[in-house]
Amino acid sequence: MSTTDDAFTEQRHGALTALSDLFWRRPKLLVLLLLAPPLLWLGVIYVGALLALLLQSFYAIDEFTGLVDYDVLTLKTYRELFNPANLDIIIRTVLMATTVTLASAIIAFPIAYMAARYARGKWKAMFYLAVMLPLWSSYLVKIYAWKLILAKEGILNWLFAQLHLTGLLEAYLGLPVVGGGSLSISYTGTFLVFVYVWMPFMILPTQAALERVPVNLTDASSDLGATPWQTFRHVTFPLALPGIIAGSIFTFSLTLGDYIIPQIIGSSRLFIGQAVYAHQGTAGNIPLAAAFSVVPIVIMGLYLWMAQRKGAFDAL
Amino acid sequence: MTTAVSLKAITRRFGDVLALDAIDLDIVEGEFFAMLGPSGSGKTTCLRVIAGFEQPSSGELAIFGERAETVPPYKRNVNTVFQDYALFPHLNVIDNVAYSLMLRKVERSERYRQAEAALEMVKLSGYGARRPGQLSGGQRQRVALARALVNRPKVLLLDEPLGALDLKLREQMQEELKSLQKRLGITFIFVTHDQGEAMSMADRIAVFNLGRIMQVGTPEEIYLTPASRFVADFVGSSNVLPPDFVGTLTGKPGWASLRPEAVTVTAGAGANLIGMVVSRSYLGATTRLTVDIAGQRIHAVMPSGPAMPEEGEQVAVSFDPSALHRLADTP
Amino acid sequence: MHSDTPRAPWGLKLAAGAGLVFMIAPLLLIFVYAFTTEERTYQWPPPGLTLNWFAVTWGRADVWEALTLSVQVATVSTIIALILGTLCAAAVSGSRFFGREVISLLVILPIALPGIITGLALRSAFGMTDIPFSFWTIVVGHATFCVVTVYNNAVARFRRTSGSLIEASMDLGADQFQTFRHVILPNIGTALLAGGMLAFALSFDEVIVTTFTAGQQQTLPIWMLEELVRPRQRPVTNVVALIVVLVTTIPILLAFYLTRDGDQIAGSGK
Incomplete structure (x- = not known):
């Protein structure tokens, strides 16, 4: 072992050591620097x-020059949001986000549940x-894959033909709203791609919530004579709900803001994201684009506020 | 006698909480010193101030006469054995032990020679290549000890060193720590909430409560002459008797403590203190009885015998009046 | 403990299995289409298989340029994200201070808000300050939303690394810099590597923010987007899609491999 010197403190010098000493004496300084x-x-x-x-959203386009008037702050652009055409876009997007969220939760x-409860090891x-x-x-690439799947000559139509169900598909496409010329230019197509692309964001928090449900809780429920369905409804589902709500925040928010999926697969009717993109780009109406982009923020704010009021975050 | 560690009016605040309230303490070179107290009493904070992990809000700290409150831990010749051992998981045992030598740029073969010697000291020769994760709790503790001792620090600090071990291992380690300390002559300061551990290992004990030191003394002093109700209750599991009860016994009211082994309980109603046995537990060589005397409970520990009173039985309680130890009026 | 896991009801197995097919099958389809001989349509089943399109793609300068730009952007963004994310994680883990939640929120915000908002915000900020579009405008956007992957991985590892390790190191004579080098870095290294790879994958794939900050430059995703909106040469797009899948999959598998110990510990602890 090393011989002990009699000095209690060790003498050490150098810029780094001095700096280290300073950080030790003032830990808050280190945190601040980090x-x-x-x-x-x-x-x-x-x-x-x-x-x-x-x-930007508080400016407006000057009607005569077509340029943005940077001298006046106004709510005029926000009033424009409530034009029937723009309101239509907002309602369409919110309805799509809602159905996508519900479908993702169900799938x-x-x-x-399988991953949390039954899958082990490998x-x-x-x-x-x-x-x-x-x-x-x-x-x-995910969107591209669906373009391949939904194409007229693609695998889905081929499958329906193999199963002699082409008539059924055509009847479905004949329906109002959900139908259209083909799957790739219908709301159904847009919906399928949205569900596919955002699905993992629903699975992960739901699985995490289910893993936190103690197994002995469900055992206790069945010991008390509950059928599996009753156990699910009154024990498992309520405990998993915070995870589902967390997932829905992602699926809802991501659908609200997306502009690429409906542009590539879907009808030509606009969603909020497309409206933002169009207004800031070719139309050059940055104030309206900015006001449009505030819409998802406000809707998400309301959504989070409601989720919190329902006590969804308490369990998280 | 050289003073190893000296604290003068050391105070440490965490926001509004006063973790250490003007602590004065002198620890002598070469002694085995215990800081005893319930959790939240300030004993660990006190240890961390000596190690340099906490800086006192005010007060003076001197280690071997040198002012230390502005010296960072890496410049203090003081080492620590942590409660969770804090072994580096990415290094094997020998590199853990040699860590401080590596920092001091000791040449590689010399470093390993010294580390191996330290491992031998804690009876872990040949374990150098293992990872901390492959060791048992007791072995990890020995590695932590070897790592802290490899530099022969002037003071070794131990934070609840035996807390995570099971009873048998704990007793064995108590013995080993004591003999190691005697052999090396290093000042050991250890923190514990277990009064039995403090009694059996330490030369002197400081009893902490609510950020203050209630009493400092040898185990005998603390046990036989507790300075306050808290010490009597926490250290000796003594009977703490209230002033009016003591008044009826002696004519002089005031708080007093009474050690349970000084109390004799006999069947029948001969003496002037008569009560009823409310619980009896057999501890092997001794039996512990709790007697209710008109609402005042008194514990007695007596050698086990054939004719011990039953629960619910009327008994007489007696003790030598000199066993009654007067306490200060403070809590 | 494993043997008493109950068997899943067949209905659940079926639903979960169908869900997994829905998740994985579309990605597998990409692998088939890269080899199709069909040039003009998305015909299924492919009339024939060929390796020809790989050679054609190899010779395409526009693909190479887009790929090079994407790799450069992803590399620089990852480096910035590694520095900022590690600093943030170290500050948040090392101490308790007022406003920690605000910092976590600030880090997560760029990925939580729709990309179009981040993109438009950056574009209007560049516009207002007269900053021309360049390589660096793309990097600024990417680094901003990549910080979160490094931060999350590093914070999780810091949480598992006991605080007394740092104290033990200082106790044994290491100053703060030596402690960082000899104790902190070896313990969080794999987490940083994993976070960095995820950041790379995130940046390599990003399109929404990039459309707002790239100007006339083409990253690989922007090249893909052009092909999706106005298909010019479908077989080349098929091959590029396959390459993109491979380039993003490999870092993810590596990141999973690097952090799997922690996941197993977390999993067995419940």
């Missing part, structure tokens, strides 16, 4: 940009990857 770069980046660049966007639940890893791969693989 936080400064990310806070500057996110706070100044990102939040600054968001505020700039918000500010996601069995997968999440199977558990398989389930995890089966959810993570589509989640992380390219958004555009």
Whole structure:
């Protein structure tokens, strides 16, 4: 062992040691220095940009020149949002987001339940990857895959033909609203792609919530004479609900803001995202685009507020 | 006698909470010193101030005569054995032990020679290549000990060192720690909430409560002459008797403590203190009885015998008046 | 413990199985289409299989340029995200201070808000400050939403790394910089690697924010988007789609492999 010197403190010098001593004496200084770069980046660049966007929505296009009038702050652009045509876009988008969210919740639940409750070891890893791969693989490739599937000469029509069900598909496409010339230019097509693309965002939180439900709770319920369905309705489902709501926040918000999916697969009628894109681009109406982009923020704010009032976050 | 660690009016605040309230304490070189108290009493904060993980809000800390409150932990010749051992999971056992030597740029073979010697000291030779995750709780503790001792610190701090071990291992480690401390002559300061552990290991004990030191003394002093109701109750599991009860016994009212083994309980109603046995537990060589005397409960620990009173039985309680130890009026 | 797992009811198995097919099958389809001999339509089943389109794609300068730009953007964004995310995670884990939740919110916001808002916000900010579109305008957008993947991975690892390790290191004579090098970095290294790979995958694939910050530059996703809106050469698009799937899948599998120990610990702890 090393020989002990009699001095209690060790003498050590150098710039780094001096800096280290300073951080030890002033731990808050270290935290501040660590936080400064990310806070500057996110706070100044990102939040600054968001505020700039918000500010834009309070300007309006001058009707004579067609240019943005930067001298007057006005609510005129927000009034424009309530034109029948624009209101139509908002309602259409919200309805689509709602149906996509409900469908995702229904399809996601069995997968999440299976992964949380029954899958073990290798199977558990398989389930995890089966959810993570589509989640992380390219958004555009996923849309492209559905363009291939839904094409007139594609695999879905081929399948219906093989099963001699082409008539059924045509009858469905003849229906109002959900139908259309073909699947790839109908609301049904848009809906399918939305559900597909956002599904993992529903599965993961639902699975996490289900994994937090103690197994002995469901055992206790069946010990008390509940049928599996009663156990599910009164024990499992209420406990999984916070996870489903967390997932719905993603599916709802992502559908509200998307502009690429309805542009590639769907009818030519606009969604909020497309309206934003069109107004800021070719139309050059940045104030209206900004006002349109405030809509999803307000709707999500209301959504989160309601979820919180229902006590959905307490269990999270 | 050299003073190893000296605290003068050390105070530590966490927001509104006063974790240490003007602590004065001197710890002598080479002693085995215990800081005893319930959780939240400030004993761990006190240890962390000595180690340098906390800085006192005010007061003076000196270690071997040198002012230390502005010295960071890596410049203090003091080492710590952590409650959760804090072994580095990415290093194997020998590199854990040699960590401080590596930082001091000790040459590689010399580093491992010294680390191996430290492992041998804690009876873990040959375990160097293992990962901390492959060791049992007791072995991890020994590695933590070797790592803290490899530099021969002037003071070794131990935070609840035996808390995570089972009873048998704990007793064995108590013995080993004691003999190790004697052999190395290093000042050991350890924190514990277990009064039995403090009694059996320490040369001196400081009893903490609510951020203050209630009493400092040898185990005998603390046990036989507690300074306050808190110490009597926490350390000796003594009977703490209220002023009016003591008044009826002695004519002089005032708080007093009475050790349970000084109390004799006999069947029948001969003496002047008569009560009823409310519980009896057999502890092997001794039996613990709780007697209710007109609402005042008194515990007695007596050698187990054939004719112990039953629960619910009327009994006489007696003790030597000199066993009654007067307490200060403070809580 | 594993043996007493009850068997799933067949109805649940069927529903979960159908759900998984729905999730995975469309991705597998991409693999088939990359080899089809059909040039003008999305015909199924493919009339024949060929490797020819890989050679054609290899020779396409526009694909190479887009791919190069995407890789460069993803690399630089990942580096920035690694630095900012690690700093943020270290600050949040190392101490308790007022406003921690605000910082977490700030990090998550760029990915929680619809991409179109982030994109439009950045574009109008660039417009207002007269910053011309460049490589760096794309990077600014990407790094902003990539911070969260590094941050989440690092925070989770910091949480599992006991705080007393840092104290133990300082106790044994390491100053803060030595502690970072010898204790913190080895313990959070794999988490940073995983977070960095996810950030790379996220950046490599991003299209919505990029359309607002790229100007005339083409990243690979923007090239794909053009092909989706106005298809010019479908077989080349098929091949590029396959390559994109592979390039994003590999980092994800690696990230999963690097963090799997932690997941198993978390899983067995319940």
